[in-house]
Amino acid sequence: MTPASLYIHIPWCVRKCPYCDFNSHAVRDALPETAYLAALVADLEFALPLVKGRAITSIFFGGGTPSLFSPDGIARLLTDIADRLNLPPTAEITLEANPGTVETDKLIAFRAAGINRVSLGIQSFNNTHLFALGRIHDRDEALRAATLAARHFERFNLDLMYGLPNQTLTDALADVETALEIGAPHLSCYQLTLEPNTPFAAQPPTLPDDDLCADMGEAIETRLTSAGFTHYETSAFARPDFQCEHNLNYWRFGDYLGIGAGAHSKLTVKDADGAIQTLRQMRWKSPDAYLRQTAAGNPIQEAHSVPAEQRPFEFLMNALRLSEGFSPALFASRTRLPFSVLQAKLTNAARDGLLDISDERIAPTPQGRRFLNRLLERFLD
Numbered sequence: 001m002t003p004a005s006l007y008i009h010i011p012w013c014v015r016k017c018p019y020c021d022f023n024s025h026a027v028r029d030a031l032p033e034t035a036y037l038a039a040l041v042a043d044l045e046f047a048l049p050l051v052k053g054r055a056i057t058s059i060f061f062g063g064g065t066p067s068l069f070s071p072d073g074i075a076r077l078l079t080d081i082a083d084r085l086n087l088p089p090t091a092e093i094t095l096e097a098n099p100g101t102v103e104t105d106k107l108i109a110f111r112a113a114g115i116n117r118v119s120l121g122i123q124s125f126n127n128t129h130l131f132a133l134g135r136i137h138d139r140d141e142a143l144r145a146a147t148l149a150a151r152h153f154e155r156f157n158l159d160l161m162y163g164l165p166n167q168t169l170t171d172a173l174a175d176v177e178t179a180l181e182i183g184a185p186h187l188s189c190y191q192l193t194l195e196p197n198t199p200f201a202a203q204p205p206t207l208p209d210d211d212l213c214a215d216m217g218e219a220i221e222t223r224l225t226s227a228g229f230t231h232y233e234t235s236a237f238a239r240p241d242f243q244c245e246h247n248l249n250y251w252r253f254g255d256y257l258g259i260g261a262g263a264h265s266k267l268t269v270k271d272a273d274g275a276i277q278t279l280r281q282m283r284w285k286s287p288d289a290y291l292r293q294t295a296a297g298n299p300i301q302e303a304h305s306v307p308a309e310q311r312p313f314e315f316l317m318n319a320l321r322l323s324e325g326f327s328p329a330l331f332a333s334r335t336r337l338p339f340s341v342l343q344a345k346l347t348n349a350a351r352d353g354l355l356d357i358s359d360e361r362i363a364p365t366p367q368g369r370r371f372l373n374r375l376l377e378r379f380l381d
């Protein structure tokens with residue numbers, strides 16, 4: 001049985017950030033925590049036939065801002081999950097938290113609830129940039145939350161963003177330096193992107209130009225590499241043994257069940273005729289629709305099986321984000337297609353300096369990683 005991971009989406013935030021296009025909504029009155037937790041359990045019950053008996057290798061509470069939920073609620077949900085699924089004691093269980101929403105007691109209580117990794121949306125330690133991003137926290141709160149995470153969790157991640165309005169190379173490196181001083185074993189460094197239909201896209205702030213952003217990305221990589229981190233995925237850096245298991249499973253095109261509003265699933269299943277399929281599902285995206293539809297026994301808004309001709313591209317979109325790349329055996333097992341379907345295009349990309357190919361592994365070169373979209377386009381048709 002293919003192992004699977006579990007993603008749980010919590011779609012609320014204190015306030016909506018002007019650059020963010022995640023499925024997250026400002027809390028209007030009260031947070032409907034009890035109703036949502038009940039819906040998640042109902043959703044899981046509904047999905048059980050697809051994951052029954054499989055080991056659940058990791059759980060990730062993402063958002064939105066999952067740390068808005070109470071530790072008691074998260075504890076009950078984890079018990080409900082452990083009662084229904086095969087959850088090994090070693091499973092990585094991550095909760096995304098927002099620095100404006102965690103204090104000591106709450107973080108300790110999340111740990112007691114079973115969370116063994118936290119991911120903090122720091123973005124920057126610089127007040128000017130936090131303000132430009134419309135964040136609810138300032139430098140002091142970011143420092144306090146990150147220090148608390150370091151004290152109470154061995155495994156934690158800090159999200160940083162670069163390429164921010166009026167940010168200099170020195171500013172970007174100062175944020176990384178602060179994260180290193182705090183002792184973060186994992187950092188996600190994202191270049192700010194202007195996402196369609198966000199206030200930032202409608203009224204773009206002045207951003208550093210492409211060359212400066214590329215310099216920032218390179219300088220961050222150089223600094224973190226010299227500090228002992230591996231740049232193991234496009235935006236992710238980790239000390240040895242601190243990679244994020246949950247995200248690695250996505251990038252290795254593994255199976256996952258996503259529950260909660262707008263959550264996506266990708267599961268290898270047998271259809272009624274016994275044929276194996278790659279099933280993709282999406283839950284109802286709007287929190288209200290999700291609550292209503294799940295109560296009516298219908299949490300799925302969309303579902304389809306991924307046709308054979310699309311599976312190689314979907315695989316590569318994930319696997320080529322990883323510095324380690326992938327093995328021919330992984331390709332064959334995850335797509336259920338012979339490796340030979342990729343051969344000609346891989347050889348061309350290697351000839352153009354975008355891929356390194358050996359018998360065991362296909363990995364992007366530094367050039368391939370820098371121009372990942374151009375590399376992927378070659379596999380589109």
Ligand SMILES: C[S@@+](CC[C@H](N)C(=O)[O-])C[C@H]1O[C@@H](n2cnc3c(N)ncnc32)[C@H](O)[C@@H]1O
Nearest residue numbers: 019020022063064065098121159190191192193
């Ligand atoms: C779903 S958010 C979760 C974290 C939490 N809600 C928070 O923001 O504190 C995941 C991360 O994606 C990154 N992110 C969100 N929108 C982005 C954008 N437009 N460009 C680059 N990174 C972005 C941020 O670093 C954010 O922490």
Ligand code: SF4
Nearest residue numbers: 013016017020024064
């Ligand atoms: S707190 Fe995180 S998820 Fe919420 S709006 Fe801001 S970036 Fe998006």
